Amino acid sequence: MKTFSIGGIHPKENKFSAGKKIIEMTLPQQVVIPLAHYIGAPSEAIVKKGDLVKAGQLIGKANGFISANVHSSVSGKVNKIDVQLDASGYKRPSVFIDVEGDEWMENIDRSSTIIRECLLPKEEILKKIQNAGIVGLGGATFPAHVKLSPPSGKKANVLIINAVECEPYLTCDHQLMLEKGEEIIVGITIIMKVLDVKRAVIGIENNKPDAIAHLSKIASQYKGIEVVALKVQYPQGGEKQLIDAVIGRQVPSAALPIEVGAVVQNVGTTFAIYEAVQKNKPLFERVMTVTGKSAAQPSNYRVRIGTLLSEVVTLAGGVPEGTGKIIGGGPMMGRSLMNLNVPMAKGSAGILFMPNEESVRKPMKNCIRCTKCVTVCPMGLEPFLLMNQSERNMWPEMEKERVMDCIECGSCSYTCPSNRPLLDYIRYGKTTVGGIIRSRAVKK
Amino acid sequence: MDKLIISPAPHIHGGDSVSKNMTGVIIALVPALLVGFYFFGLGALIVTLTAVVSCVLFEYLIQRFLLKGETTIMDGSAALTGLLLALNLPSNIPVWMIIAGSLVAIGIAKMTFGGLGNNPFNPALVGRVFMLISFPVEMTSWPRPVPFSTAYLDAETAATPLAMMKGHFGELPDTLNLFLGNMGGSMGEVSAIAILIGLAYLLYKKIISWHIPVSILATVFIFTAILNWIHPEAYASPVAHLFTGGLMLGAVFMATDYVTSPMNTRGMLVYGVGIGIITVLIRVFGAYPEGVSFAILIMNAFTPLINTYIKPKRFGEKRK
DSSP states (O other): OBOOSSOOBOOOOOOTTTTOOEEEOOOOSEEEEESOOSSSOOOEEOOOTTOEEOBTOEEEEOOSSSOOOEEOSSOEEEEEEEEEEOTTSOEEEEEEEEEOSOOBOTTOOOSOOOOOOOOSOHHHHHHHHHHTTOBOTTTTOOBHHHHTSOOTTOOOOEEEEEOOOOSSSOOHHHHHHHHSHHHHHHHHHHHHHHHTOSOEEEEEETTOHHHHHHHHHHHTTSTTEEEEEEOOOBTTTSHHHHHHHHHOOOOOTTOOGGGGTEEEEEHHHHHHHHHHHHHOOOSOEEEEEEEETTOSSOEEEEEETTOBHHHHHHHTTOOOTTEEEEEESOTTTOEEOSOSOSBOOTTOOEEEEEEHHHHSOOOOOOOOOOOHHHHHOTTOOOHHHHHHHHHTTOHHHHHHTTGGGOOOOOHHHHHOTTOOOHHHHHHHHHHHHHHHHHHHHHHO | OOOOOOOOSOOOOOOOOHHHHHHHHHHHHHHHHHHHHHHHHHHHHHHHHHHHHHHHHHHHHIIIIISOSOOOGGGSHHHHHHHHHHHTSOTTOOHHHHHHHHIIIIIIIIGGGTSTTTOSSOHHHHHHHHHHHHSHHHHTOEEOOOTTOOOSTTOOEEOOHHHHHHHTOSOOOOHHHHHHTOSSSOTTTSOHHHHHHHHHHHHHTTSSOSHHHHHHHHHHHHHHHHHHHHOTTTSOOHHHHHHSTTHHHIIIIITTOTTTSOSSHHHHHHHHHHHHHHHHHHHHHSSSSOOHHHHHHHHHHHHHHHHHHOOOOOTTOOOO
């Protein structure tokens, strides 16, 4: 069975919410919609205090190329525009809206009929995706229309759909595939049209046999779309790892996937693209998993963007007894939250409760040079060496050892028998070296 | 939920630990240890206990009273060093020599460099080579294997097959006896089969990878096969070389020491081939009948160089 060729780990999957039907989250009293998601310039507010808005109405206009539109996720009255701490720990300009009823923009098709045909020319499709404010829902929240417009001279020949969901605990993509399989496949045909490619491959890890079977069955009715079952291995959802696993091509250091003729989109993003193009629905809600070993009812929820996480948690049965850490996202790459009064953003894939005993790191010991971090590194780096260099501020050396290739998957720290915080130091070094590289580029 | 813990990702750990790895190696040594007890009886027991206890005790004393810091004897690495040292000794060696060897192994080879993880040379081998040079007679008169022997210092000695090869005297034991370990030698090195069982366990538990042991054994086999093919009268067969002396024990347990071996599989292959070549050169052309310990220590010295120049296969590196 296919998988990526270098490194990788297999943490306990703990997918407690697998197979749980997506529950519609009840509307909150107020939403706080950040005008900036994790990547790109913040969008510009085009509503003001007291304005009445409908769900799907544009409230923040994209500001620059790598930026995305923001839409209201509810109907109601704009209460204020203010800064708000978000799940990543940054203060973001946000629009506060008091919810009144649930009125959507008139042009949004709220029916569940599947529209398979898409006759629009590709420029228009791209425009619709851009207008709908779609960003990568896998977590990086990179604007989708940018990814779908390869730089001139570069041409994609394969579209890869990331349905790996390699993070332990998370199941939102899995459930979406089971419930919205056909819509996802139509979304793929739309992206294929935009990119002008004849082939699309959906990569799914084989711990989701039902999703593999379901999507294979639907895909067989379409030309050029295939499903590839992948061996369960973290971090297979990493873009470079997935391309390697699915088509056996390795994207060189510092290059983009288009270099090897591939474009990757997350399966949730693909569904959002379907809704935007075929149903005129901007991205203002998404599926997220609320889970944990002691969670009352690990489940998948459809939540409006801007809903405070505390409200989602209340609906899901509250914070379980003995919780020491709450993570926004998965346990390998998610961020630990300071509190739950932060809004749900476009990239929020899950809320995970960690019990006390798993929340505190074990004390660090001497490196015993066991090479396990080198063996598991999916980029072929030497984490032990990078950590040593980072401790000693050896930035030029770190650059030479390819610190910028690190995808921050955390496999090294996860594996280390001496509990060394390898990734913490590498991340620190990567940030510093990244700054040095940028300032060098400016000087030139 | 009064207080939430904040820390960077990843938020889970695989549960591996230093002591799990050390315990794993100790478990892998059990077959070799049992064979040692069988063939060399009481002497083997005394040697093992002395080495393990003195290594752990020296580590404790140094950390407690010289360094005045935390003690790490519970991680199992000092016990493992003692065990490896014992397995590399003839089982009729006096207790005080073992204690001296343990002091050199732990005190000089390990603690002076900063303890576990910082030592450039394999501590057990440094201890053994110190003893070999200081007590050449005692270190090279091995007892004859007698099942469940109760002899210790008074054990009847026998020449090892390697000494026979070197001096062209005596008759080599047949291959089966070489394989099982029914021959003179250090208590842990005689039985190839016991060591190979240990190797299988280490590989199964993913404590080590195959690269170092396989490259050493393959190099010795090929090198001695060529010599044997050129001049069968003068040079012993490759099979005899594989199953005699400390080669098996060295390739599986000594050369694979985490701290002193290279940090990626490409480097490990270079290191293994180096050990194989040096071992054969010493055995065939050198003054000593056995050269595994020296070969490993010499390649230990090259490990930092190997780590600097041989890098793991990077993702996206051009395939040749």
